Amino acid sequence: MTQTDKKPVLECKGLHRYLGDPEQRVHVLKGVDLQLFRGNTYAIVGPSGCGKSTLLYTLGLLDRQNEGTILVDGIDVSKSNEDQRTRIRNEKIGFVFQFHFLLPEFTTTENIMIPMWKRGNRKTLTMERRAHMLLQSVGLGDKTERLANRLSGGEQQRVAVARALANDPPIVLADEPTGNLDVKNSNIVFELLYQLSKRNNQAVLIVTHNPDIARRCDYILKMRDGVFTTPESAG
Amino acid sequence: MSPNFRIAVRFLLSKKRSMLMSLAGIVLGVGLFIVAQANTTGFEKLFIKTVLGANGAVRVQDKFQETLTSIQIEQEDTGRQFEFGRASGRKYRPGVEHADKVIESLYQFSNVLAASKVLRGAIDVSNNFKAEPAQLFGIEKDMHMLVSDLEEQIVFGSMLDFQRNPRGALVGLALAERMMIEPGDSILFTVGDESHRVLVSGIYETGYRDIDRERIFIDINQARRILKRPHQTSYIQVSLFDVEKADDDRYLMESVVQHIVAPWQEREKVWLQVFQAVRISAMISLSSIIFISGLGMFSTLAIIIMEKTREIAILRSIGYTRRDVTHIFIWQGFIVTVVGILMGWLTGATLTLVASRLPIRIRGIFSTDSFVVDWSIWHYVIAGLIAFIFVMTASIIPSRRAAKLEPGDVIRGTSG
Ligand SMILES: Nc1ncnc2c1ncn2[C@@H]1O[C@H](COP(=O)(O)OP(=O)(O)O)[C@@H](O)[C@H]1O
Ligand SMILES: [Mg+2]
Numbered sequence: 001m002t003q004t005d006k007k008p009v010l011e012c013k014g015l016h017r018y019l020g021d022p023e024q025r026v027h028v029l030k031g032v033d034l035q036l037f038r039g040n041t042y043a044i045v046g047p048s049g050c051g052k053s054t055l056l057y058t059l060g061l062l063d064r065q066n067e068g069t070i071l072v073d074g075i076d077v078s079k080s081n082e083d084q085r086t087r088i089r090n091e092k093i094g095f096v097f098q099f100h101f102l103l104p105e106f107t108t109t110e111n112i113m114i115p116m117w118k119r120g121n122r123k124t125l126t127m128e129r130r131a132h133m134l135l136q137s138v139g140l141g142d143k144t145e146r147l148a149n150r151l152s153g154g155e156q157q158r159v160a161v162a163r164a165l166a167n168d169p170p171i172v173l174a175d176e177p178t179g180n181l182d183v184k185n186s187n188i189v190f191e192l193l194y195q196l197s198k199r200n201n202q203a204v205l206i207v208t209h210n211p212d213i214a215r216r217c218d219y220i221l222k223m224r225d226g227v228f229t230t231p232e233s234a235g
Numbered sequence: 236m237s238p239n240f241r242i243a244v245r246f247l248l249s250k251k252r253s254m255l256m257s258l259a260g261i262v263l264g265v266g267l268f269i270v271a272q273a274n275t276t277g278f279e280k281l282f283i284k285t286v287l288g289a290n291g292a293v294r295v296q297d298k299f300q301e302t303l304t305s306i307q308i309e310q311e312d313t314g315r316q317f318e319f320g321r322a323s324g325r326k327y328r329p330g331v332e333h334a335d336k337v338i339e340s341l342y343q344f345s346n347v348l349a350a351s352k353v354l355r356g357a358i359d360v361s362n363n364f365k366a367e368p369a370q371l372f373g374i375e376k377d378m379h380m381l382v383s384d385l386e387e388q389i390v391f392g393s394m395l396d397f398q399r400n401p402r403g404a405l406v407g408l409a410l411a412e413r414m415m416i417e418p419g420d421s422i423l424f425t426v427g428d429e430s431h432r433v434l435v436s437g438i439y440e441t442g443y444r445d446i447d448r449e450r451i452f453i454d455i456n457q458a459r460r461i462l463k464r465p466h467q468t469s470y471i472q473v474s475l476f477d478v479e480k481a482d483d484d485r486y487l488m489e490s491v492v493q494h495i496v497a498p499w500q501e502r503e504k505v506w507l508q509v510f511q512a513v514r515i516s517a518m519i520s521l522s523s524i525i526f527i528s529g530l531g532m533f534s535t536l537a538i539i540i541m542e543k544t545r546e547i548a549i550l551r552s553i554g555y556t557r558r559d560v561t562h563i564f565i566w567q568g569f570i571v572t573v574v575g576i577l578m579g580w581l582t583g584a585t586l587t588l589v590a591s592r593l594p595i596r597i598r599g600i601f602s603t604d605s606f607v608v609d610w611s612i613w614h615y616v617i618a619g620l621i622a623f624i625f626v627m628t629a630s631i632i633p634s635r636r637a638a639k640l641e642p643g644d645v646i647r648g649t650s651g
Contacts, residue, residue: 053647057646057647060552062552062642062643062646082556082557083556086551086554086555087554089554090554091554095552097646099649101545101546101548101549101646101649103242103245103546103549104249105245105246105248106245114238114553115553115554117238117241118238118553118554118555118559120238163553166553167554175646
């Protein structure tokens with residue numbers, strides 16, 4: 001499968017990002033170029049502090065680059081306003097973080113429905129059915145009415161994966177999604193992300209320190225000091 | 236149901252205890268505000284009713300003439316007439332002149348219900364027990380019932396006897412008690428060196444001590460004879476359809492009848508101001524309870540927002556705008572405010588009902604044997620508005636701060 005004959009779903013060119021106070025600001029991203037295509041899983045690896053999370057937040061429109069362009073589905077979103085970026089996050093991007101960020105007052109089903117409520121393109125019953133289906137696919141079909149804080153850490157992270165897929169986004173961004181999990185649960189969560197991306201034809205970008213997980217991705221991107229050191233290559 | 240509202244309800248329920256504290260403050264503040272207003276206006280209205288029932292809505296007294304015209308009249312007319320009070324370009328003569336004509340012109344006013352002549356004079360009253368100074372009020376027995384509540388104020392004896400007996404008199408309860416007068420007794424009026432014997436038909440009580448201690452009512456023609464002031468009228472007591480308009484009607488009335496017109500609002504200004512001061516101070520002190528619950532709401536929301544930075548961050552990253560976040564927290568304030576106001580209204584109504592049954596004996600400026608309350612929708616509206624403004628303002632401030640949170644910063648802080 002060659003990448004050039006398809007349009008990238010997420011693309012950035014010459015991305016620069018500075019962090020910190022104006023006096024002693026840190027040049028974190030130093031001109032990052034990247035193209036992600038649907039149906040592929042990408043791992044970003046690199047030493048702590050090299051800018052992986054910063055890149056992920058910037059690509060996910062949670063943070064703004066100082067320089068460079070970001071294109072989602074071919075559309076330049078570098079200069080979009082807050083509301084447009086928020087809407088793109090809701091419709092096009094699913095997030096999984098190291099911490100699950102579930103709302104403890106809501107059931108697993110409701111947690112998955114929260115992004116759907118905001119999008120509002122489905123009837124409540126359809127949303128609920130979809131949430132159940134997603135819970136089923138992450139192996140929690142029997143815990144649909146469980147409050148989020150009544151789950152184990154591995155289960156919570158699986159719900160977080162299901163939530164990231166709630167609005168069927170073309171892009172899933174995961175920042176050390178298995179960082180808090182034991183080996184068994186790490187494997188379960190990774191397999192979910194991997195299999196679901198294939199089934200749903202999504203581009204999945206995973207930041208990870210786990211070499212096992214990185215190796216099982218379609219591509220490994222090595223990052224050092226704010227830039228990729230290797231061209232995108234098959235793992 | 237909007238997603239923001241749904242999320243707000245869940246957040247709210249997760250903080251039950253502190254929310255209940257704020258709620259209790261609002262309920263208490265609104266409830267006490269209402270019962271305080273119900274009582275203060277209740278007593279104020281009873282006072283006004285007492286005053287109107289005793290002295291009428293409007294009193295037409297003292298003839299006046301504009302100074303310019305009266306100078307010309309003095310030059311032509313050499314008749315000696317007593318004059319005083321040369322204030323603001325007017326001269327005054329005590330009493331009503333041509334009372335029947337004045338009454339006729341008063342009836343031209345559509346707001347005038349009835350007008351009745353009164354002659355007033357000082358006497359000494361005595362029986363074989365005691366002698367006391369008193370004020371004799373000569374009234375038109377039938378008409379006076381239309382300009383006062385005298386009929387309802389009879390506590391002993393009979394009105395019928397008073398109306399039938401030309402020499403019958405009505406004595407105030409305080410005076411009657413002091414002199415041990417009972418209905419059926421005969422008492423002696425002394426003016427100068429002449430004495431007249433009259434029969435006590437009944438005893439009345441207005442509750443206004445100054446009245447009950449000194450006024451004795453008798454037929455106006457008897458009074459004119461006893462006081463030796465034939466054809467005279469001290470003032471005309473007027474009742475109105477709409478007593479609130481008394482103050483507005485007065486200037487037109489004065490210019491038409493050329494007598495001083497004293498509306499009840501002016502006559503009782505001092506007491507009315509006292510009532511107003513009490514009502515306003517109750518309003519202020521109870522608003523401060525509501526204000527404090529507003530502060531409680533402020534800190535509760537501020538704490539929730541601090542505890543929920545992660546939730547806010549994830550909501551922002553999965554597609555909730557800054558406005559959504561603000562709304563989620565404002566909804567919480569709104570729900571507590573509305574529930575608080577509704578429960579406060581219920582509490583206020585209950586307390587008002589209880590208060591109206593509390594026994595308390597008051598005599599002095601009115602007469603009552605229980606707490607007096609006034610039921611007015613306005614007390615509820617004002618209490619509700621105050622609570623709404625205070626608590627919503629207190630909710631909006633932290634809610635807007637919640638929206639400023641940067642999701643990236645929060646999320647970065649949670650990973651290693
Ligand atoms: N708010 C900040 N102010 C200054 N420097 C920051 C801030 N946040 C992160 N950094 C720096 O930016 C660099 C990249 O951080 P990050 O993207 O989190 O790295 P990674 O995820 O690869 O471990 C690090 O050197 C970190 O110290
Ligand atoms: Mg990181």
